[in-house]
Amino acid sequence: MSEWVLTVGLEIHVELETKTKMFCGCLNDPFNSKPNTHVCTVCYGLPGALPVMNRKAVEMTARLGQALNGKIASRPFWARKNYFYPDLPKGYQISQSTEPLIRDAVLVIDGQPHRIHRIHLEEDAGKLMHDNNGKSLVDYNRAGVPLMEIVTEPDFHSAASAKHFCQELQQVIRHLGLSQADMEKGRMRCEANVSISKEGEELGDKVEVKNINSFRAVEKAIEYEYSRQKSLREKNERVAQETRTWSEKEGKTIVMRRKETSADYRYFPEPDLPFVAVKLSGKEQSALLPEEQRSKLRQLGMPEAIAKSIVERQEFESIISTYQAASNRFKKDEVARKMMIEDGKMRLGFPRLSELSASERVTLLDEKDKRGWTKPTMEKIIEAVLGGGKSVSETVAELSSESVDLSDILKEVVSQQPKAVEDYHQGKEAAFNFLVGQVMAKTKGQANIGLVREELKKTLG
Numbered sequence: 001m002s003e004w005v006l007t008v009g010l011e012i013h014v015e016l017e018t019k020t021k022m023f024c025g026c027l028n029d030p031f032n033s034k035p036n037t038h039v040c041t042v043c044y045g046l047p048g049a050l051p052v053m054n055r056k057a058v059e060m061t062a063r064l065g066q067a068l069n070g071k072i073a074s075r076p077f078w079a080r081k082n083y084f085y086p087d088l089p090k091g092y093q094i095s096q097s098t099e100p101l102i103r104d105a106v107l108v109i110d111g112q113p114h115r116i117h118r119i120h121l122e123e124d125a126g127k128l129m130h131d132n133n134g135k136s137l138v139d140y141n142r143a144g145v146p147l148m149e150i151v152t153e154p155d156f157h158s159a160a161s162a163k164h165f166c167q168e169l170q171q172v173i174r175h176l177g178l179s180q181a182d183m184e185k186g187r188m189r190c191e192a193n194v195s196i197s198k199e200g201e202e203l204g205d206k207v208e209v210k211n212i213n214s215f216r217a218v219e220k221a222i223e224y225e226y227s228r229q230k231s232l233r234e235k236n237e238r239v240a241q242e243t244r245t246w247s248e249k250e251g252k253t254i255v256m257r258r259k260e261t262s263a264d265y266r267y268f269p270e271p272d273l274p275f276v277a278v279k280l281s282g283k284e285q286s287a288l289l290p291e292e293q294r295s296k297l298r299q300l301g302m303p304e305a306i307a308k309s310i311v312e313r314q315e316f317e318s319i320i321s322t323y324q325a326a327s328n329r330f331k332k333d334e335v336a337r338k339m340m341i342e343d344g345k346m347r348l349g350f351p352r353l354s355e356l357s358a359s360e361r362v363t364l365l366d367e368k369d370k371r372g373w374t375k376p377t378m379e380k381i382i383e384a385v386l387g388g389g390k391s392v393s394e395t396v397a398e399l400s401s402e403s404v405d406l407s408d409i410l411k412e413v414v415s416q417q418p419k420a421v422e423d424y425h426q427g428k429e430a431a432f433n434f435l436v437g438q439v440m441a442k443t444k445g446q447a448n449i450g451l452v453r454e455e456l457k458k459t460l461g
């Protein structure tokens with residue numbers, strides 16, 4: 001029997017962080033204000049109120065489309081998507097249907113292209129809150145916040161790759177300054193269309209899973225759906241085409257409703273808004289995508305994991321400028337490269353390091369190499385330099401009497417554990433690991449374990 005193939009398409013909503021809402025002048029501030037304080041006749045959908053398009057939100061969406069090599073539509077327009085819900089006072093959402101802003105974009109991750117079917121712009125709904133007495137409250141501060149919807153092609157065949165896509169997309173959006181896109185806050189929300197089929201068979205009916213509120217949940221919800229659908233199919237039962245919700249608490253998907261088709265929304269062109277005209281200047285110089293930043297760091301000799309972490313922390317610019325400063329200072333690329341790699345590694349552990357000047361960093365790194373400093377020692381020195389306004393060399397001279405270096409800890413452990421030392425000399429590997437464990441414990445797990453092993457071997461002779 002052939003295996004079941006999982007097929008997933010994603011629909012991702014992201015709130016744009018513009019100053020004002022999509023179709024009125026109300027502040028776009030759904031998180032920090034009292035309920036219903038950023039609202040007007042447009043937000044409430046009162047009769048006669050007219051929407052005015054937020055140019056900035058259109059530009060932001062177009063910039064994402066441009067960064068992902070999408071086609072910007074020549075004459076995109078707005079449409080009404082009709083449905084009734086208490087958080088949607090107009091009875092329709094202004095969205096885009098047949099002419100979305102962007103089509104056929106591509107997000108490249110680790111050299112692999114991922115196809116995006118469309119990116120369109122719409123407005124967010126309000127937020128419902130349900131109390132314990134059966135009452136529901138609604139906050140319209142979020143109603144009308146600009147919302148981008150990114151729809152992928154159904155190209156994912158594993159839960160992990162779908163999750164990875166969401167993570168990379170978040171980085172791209174952060175990088176372009178469109179939104180923080182945090183999933184916990186609901187600034188980014190994922191829905192997964194999941195189906196299974198036998199190889200060579202047509203795609204099965206898809207199930208839409210909503211309310212996925214973390215990257216981890218993207219993976220878990222898809223995995224859950226895969227097993228649920230598989231066990232249905234293996235019992236020769238049909239998988240119903242429906243919308244389900246992910247319950248984080250129960251770790252499963254629960255049926256919400258039978259799927260509407262797009263005909264149920266009775267889309268029609270929004271008569272109160274004009275066509276959208278999109279003009280963008282050339283691709284901005286600073287707009288290196290995370291994938292491009294990682295590859296640039298790799299070219300300069302930075303190890304993969306460190307490059308990844310630097311890009312994730314949006315520290316690419318400062319690492320590159322440190323690199324350039326070091327190259328200028330030494331006029332020797334090899335030194336600069338080593339410096340940059342070290343700096344990248346260090347920065348993972350010591351965020352405040354970037355507050356030191358490039359030359360101070362070089363001195364500090366040299367000292368660290370010579371002395372095999374542990375993390376607490378390094379932290380102490382960085383804090384002392386930043387707090388005391390003295391140079392690294394002065395601070396090191398002052399502190400060296402009191403700071404505990406790795407070599408001191410090694411000597412201490414060796415003298416406290418004569419039995420283990422003896423066992424080690426008789427060739428017992430476990431004894432060596434025990435000693436490494438003792439050293440790590442004394443450094444509170446902060447020392448580099450590779451360095452500890454190396455130095456311990458030397459100390460033991």
Ligand code: ZN
Nearest residue numbers: 024026040043
């Ligand atoms: Zn308003």
Ligand code: MN
Nearest residue numbers: 013095122149
């Ligand atoms: Mn939508």
